[in-house]
Amino acid sequence: MDTSNHPSDRINDAPITLDAPRLTRATPLLRAHGLFKRYGRIVAVEDVSLDVYPGEILGIVGESGSGKSSVLRLLNLEEMPDAGEYTLDLPDMRGVNLFTLDRFQRREVALFHIGIVYQNPHLGLRMRYTSSGNVAERLLVTGERKFATLRQAARDSLAASEFPLNRMDDPPRVLSGGMQQRVQLAKAIALQPRVLLLDEPTTGLDVSVQAAVLDTLKRLQRERQLALVIVSHDLGVIRALADRVMVMRDGRVIEAGLADQVLDDPQHAYTQQLVHAKL
Amino acid sequence: MTQLEALAKPREDYAFAFLDPFAKRELRRRMLKAIAIPGYQVPYASRELPIARGWGTGGLQVTLSLVGPDSIIKVIDQGADDSVNAANLRRFITRMSGAETTTDTLAATILQSRHRIPEEVMGEGQTLVLQVPDPEPLRAVQSDSSATHQMHADADYGQLWLVLYEQLVRYKQYLQGASYPSLVNKRYVISPSPIPRWDTPKLHQAAHLTLLSAGREKRLYAVPPYTDVYPLEFDDVPFQVEDQRGWEDRVTRVLNKFMNELPQADGSSQYEISDSGYAQKLTAHLRGETASIGATYYDDEGNFYKDGYLKPPVRPD
Numbered sequence: 204m205d206t207s208n209h210p211s212d213r214i215n216d217a218p219i220t221l222d223a224p225r226l227t228r229a230t231p232l233l234r235a236h237g238l239f240k241r242y243g244r245i246v247a248v249e250d251v252s253l254d255v256y257p258g259e260i261l262g263i264v265g266e267s268g269s270g271k272s273s274v275l276r277l278l279n280l281e282e283m284p285d286a287g288e289y290t291l292d293l294p295d296m297r298g299v300n301l302f303t304l305d306r307f308q309r310r311e312v313a314l315f316h317i318g319i320v321y322q323n324p325h326l327g328l329r330m331r332y333t334s335s336g337n338v339a340e341r342l343l344v345t346g347e348r349k350f351a352t353l354r355q356a357a358r359d360s361l362a363a364s365e366f367p368l369n370r371m372d373d374p375p376r377v378l379s380g381g382m383q384q385r386v387q388l389a390k391a392i393a394l395q396p397r398v399l400l401l402d403e404p405t406t407g408l409d410v411s412v413q414a415a416v417l418d419t420l421k422r423l424q425r426e427r428q429l430a431l432v433i434v435s436h437d438l439g440v441i442r443a444l445a446d447r448v449m450v451m452r453d454g455r456v457i458e459a460g461l462a463d464q465v466l467d468d469p470q471h472a473y474t475q476q477l478v479h480a481k482l
Numbered sequence: 483m484t485q486l487e488a489l490a491k492p493r494e495d496y497a498f499a500f501l502d503p504f505a506k507r508e509l510r511r512r513m514l515k516a517i518a519i520p521g522y523q524v525p526y527a528s529r530e531l532p533i534a535r536g537w538g539t540g541g542l543q544v545t546l547s548l549v550g551p552d553s554i555i556k557v558i559d560q561g562a563d564d565s566v567n568a569a570n571l572r573r574f575i576t577r578m579s580g581a582e583t584t585t586d587t588l589a590a591t592i593l594q595s596r597h598r599i600p601e602e603v604m605g606e607g608q609t610l611v612l613q614v615p616d617p618e619p620l621r622a623v624q625s626d627s628s629a630t631h632q633m634h635a636d637a638d639y640g641q642l643w644l645v646l647y648e649q650l651v652r653y654k655q656y657l658q659g660a661s662y663p664s665l666v667n668k669r670y671v672i673s674p675s676p677i678p679r680w681d682t683p684k685l686h687q688a689a690h691l692t693l694l695s696a697g698r699e700k701r702l703y704a705v706p707p708y709t710d711v712y713p714l715e716f717d718d719v720p721f722q723v724e725d726q727r728g729w730e731d732r733v734t735r736v737l738n739k740f741m742n743e744l745p746q747a748d749g750s751s752q753y754e755i756s757d758s759g760y761a762q763k764l765t766a767h768l769r770g771e772t773a774s775i776g777a778t779y780y781d782d783e784g785n786f787y788k789d790g791y792l793k794p795p796v797r798p799d
Contacts (some may be wrong), residue, residue, distance in 0.1 A: 307636055329644075336648050343647065344640035350650055350716040372651050 230292050232257045232430040233278070233398055238287035240273055240454075247273040248284065249454040257397065258428040262445030262462065264435060264477070270454035271434045275402050278432060280313045291316055293397065314344060318391030322403035324383035327390065330376040334386045335361065337375065341393040356393060364389040365419045381412035385419070392423060399424070401433040405440060417443055438478065442466055450474050499546045500578040505529050506547040509702075513544065513693060516704035521670030523617055523634075528700040538571055538596060539697030541613035545575060545594045548609060553581040556590035561598040561740070561756035568596075585759040588776045597660070599681040601739050601757045602776040603787060604690040606707065612675040614696040617703065619663040619673035639671050642714060650719060662721075664713045666705055671714070674705075680723045680740045683792055684779050685711040720793040727784060729753040734764045738784035 222228070231254035240248040248270045255261045263271045276282045278289070280301060289301045293316060301312055321327040328337050335357035342356050361371050366385040375383050384404055391399060404420070405413040421444060424431050435441055441448060441462065448465040450458040450473070458471040469475045497503065505527075512526040531539050549555065555575050559568035563585040571594060572583050584590050587600040594611040604610060620630040623641040633639070642663050649657045656662075660676040664685070674682055675694055685692055685705050695702040705711055715721035729741045732752045739760070741753035755761040763773040779787050786792040 310636070310638075332644065332648055333651050336644055336651065339647055340640060340644045343643045344638070348643070348717045350647070350719050353647060353716075 229256050231255060232292050233432070234288075234290050234292070235278065236288045238274065238277055238289075239285045240270075240277060240282070240287075241285055246454050248277065251287075251451070251454075251456055253432075253449060253456075255398075255430040255432060257430050258424070259447065260424060260431040260433060260445045262433050262435065262441035262448045263451060264438060264441055264448060265451035266436060266477075269451040271451050272402055273454075274451070275319075275400050275432065275434050278398075279317055279319050279400055280309045291398065314341070315394055316396050317398045317400060318394075318396040319400040320384065320387045320391050320402065320404045322406050324375060324380075324387055327387045328375045328383065331374050333372045334366070334375055334378070334389075335371040337386055338389045338393050341390060345394065357389075360389040360393045361386070363392060363423065365415075379412075380408050381416055384408070384416055388416075388419065388423070392427070395427070397428075397430060399429045399431045401431065401435075403435050403437075404433070406435070406437065413440070420444065438466060450477065496578060498579060499549050500531070500574075501529060501543065501546050505543075509543055509547040512702055513547075513704065516693070516702050517691070517706045519670075520706050520709050521666030521672045521703055523672075523701040523703045525701055528697045531697075532574070533570070535698040536615065537567060538594070538613040540695035540699075540702065541594045541596070541611045541697075542571060542575070543697060544611045544693050544695045544702065545571075545592055546578065548592055548611075549575060549579045549581050551580050552591075553579070554589055554591045555581050555583045556585060556587065556593045556759065557583075558593065558595040558598055558600070558757075558759070560596060561742070562758045564758065585762060586774075587757075587759055588774060597676050597678075598740070598756060599677055599684045599779075601755070601760045601778045601780070603779055604688065606689045608690040610690055610692045612677070612692060612694045614673070614675045614694045614701075615698070616661075617673060617694070617696040617699050617701045619661075619671050621673075634670060637669065639665075639714075642671060643716075646714060646716065650716070656715070656719075656721065659724075662713050664711050666711050667709050670703075672703055672705075674711075678724060678740065679713070679721075680726075680780075682711070682713050683723065683786055683788075685709075686791060687711075687788065722793060726753075731755045731761070731764075734761070734768060736764060736782065738780050738782055739778070 233255040236252045238248050238251040251274055253261065263274065265271045277284050283302060287302065290298060291301065301309065338357040338360050339353040342353055347353055358368060358371065362368060364385045366382060366389055375386050405416050408416065417440065433444055445462045448460065448462045449456050450465065452473055458465055458469065458474045465474065466478055469478050509526060512524045516522065516524045528539065529543060531542060533539060555572060557568040557572040559565040562568060575581060576583055587602045587604065590608065592609050592611060596613045599610065618630055619642065620633055623645060624630050624633065646656060660678050661673045662679050662682050663671050664674055664682055666672050674685060687708050687710065689707055691707055692705040693702060713721040726741055730737055730753060732754055736755065740756045742756045744752045744754060746752055763775050766773040767775060
């Protein structure tokens with residue numbers, strides 16, 4: 204029996220205020236609004252809006268061709284949308300629509316604040332260069348010119364992504380798929396970005412390696428309070444990682460909500476189909 | 483005399499210095515632009531010449547548009563004045579312009595060179611024309627030329643540093659032997675023709691004008707007099723020139739000049755100075771003839787003439 208709210212029990216007559224949940228108090232770190240992107244006659248992304256809070260993981264699911272990778276490319280500033288706004292809540296960038304920046308400024312923003320891991324390591328890595336060189340490249344591009352510093356930064360970053368350091372000078376082409384993804388991850392976090400984008404990071408890996416890579420991701424995300432966007436068609440991965448889920452089809456968001464809610468009690472007919480096909 | 487012959491000018495086989503006036507004007511304009519933006523690659527229309535592309539047509543076009551009847555020409559190929567390529571180019575230039583030729587670095591007004599910069603310090607008023615096979619320093623890391631243009635525009639040279647990083651990780655030293663990428667005027671990275679590392683520092687704050695021209699790639703760029711040129715290096719791993727300490731010229735017993743290695747039948751090696759014009763002057767001096775030997779970029783102890791610019795060579799362990 205709870206009587207604490209009864210007026211007679213109050214001390215000093217002060218009204219009791221409960222803190223609002225953290226996520227509703229915080230401002231989103233990443234905010235994209237009204238994204239449109241068309242390739243010729245094909246509309247790839249249509250009116251997609253999303254917010255990601257610091258320390259939150261947003262999962263984007265959908266079948267192939269649903270526009271989820273296109274959204275990720277827009278968020279990584281690799282491509283420009285036909286319409287839309289994109290802001291990051293970071294010092295001296297508040298309220299700046301990143302799509303209005305010029306190419307050089309966009310490159311700087313993407314370099315310092317956004318990390319990305321691709322499904323295909325060939326997209327993210329130089330296969331013939333050393334793994335440590337792949338990581339050090341991020342620092343070289345920002346103007347770091349001390350060899351010892353580069354070595355140390357590469358070692359730290361690779362250690363953080365749980366890569367075996369005795370292989371740090373092997374080129375990625377001789378590494379296993381899981382290790383290649385770890386190198387990509389180390390490269391993505393080398394400059395300590397606040398936003399990490401993952402495009403099917405564990406697709407094509409066997410289940411045990413997949414679980415190990417997901418563990419690393421989860422730990423990094425918790426330690427560094429990253430805002431993380433993960434794109435996957437594997438609902439198991441999304442269920443294991445994501446706080447919130449967005450379901451996409453034909454370039455549109457058809458359902459969004461908390462991960463448990465969407466995956467356990469899907470409302471939209473397509474989502475129901477997707478969940479049942481998978482589970 | 484027919485009416486047509488009366489109207490026409492008397493026939494001449496070639497224009498002065500072979501190239502027509504329009505071609506020369508275009509090239510001069512491109513050179514002025516290249517000098518105004520040190521290290522920037524200026525495209526130009528490379529003309530047909532009676533030598534094949536890849537045999538120094540870029541340098542030759544620059545020389546032909548600079549040469550006058552009073553010019554004194556020196557042509558060098560791998561340090562030598564007497565190789566076939568150098569002799570052919572020299573003969574062609576003098577035949578077409580009436581300019582004098584020399585093998586003396588200090589006497590020449592225009593020096594066209596392949597692969598070397600002379601040992602003697604060049605002065606103001608002299609022009610060094612370097613033949614360039616591949617002007618693009620980013621070619622090895624980016625094969626798409628429109629992408630390299632963008633990288634030059636952004637001064638996005640991180641990938642060149644990455645190549646150096648890889649060399650240090652794998653071999654513990656910088657490996658690039660010739661056309662060592664260098665930053666000009668703190669802005670553009672150039673590929674300074676395939677001159678050895680030994681010659682790259684000579685471009686830094688040089689009194690002479692250096693023009694680099696690639697005929698096949700149709701691009702020229704310049705290092706104007708008194709311009710900063712720094713080879714790419716990490717702060718804690720200095721750039722070094724070739725370690726030729728102890729290599730002694732077999733005739734003059736001179737040390738610390740860039741040497742050609744001559745393998746001997748017994749497995750040993752002898753060495754001779756690569757710069758043949760300089761070597762000639764040294765031997766003439768030994769015979770007691772008068773020869774005006776100038777100051778050299780590297781003194782007999784191997785010290786570079788600009789103090790503090792180069793670190794002494796370290797033998798890798």
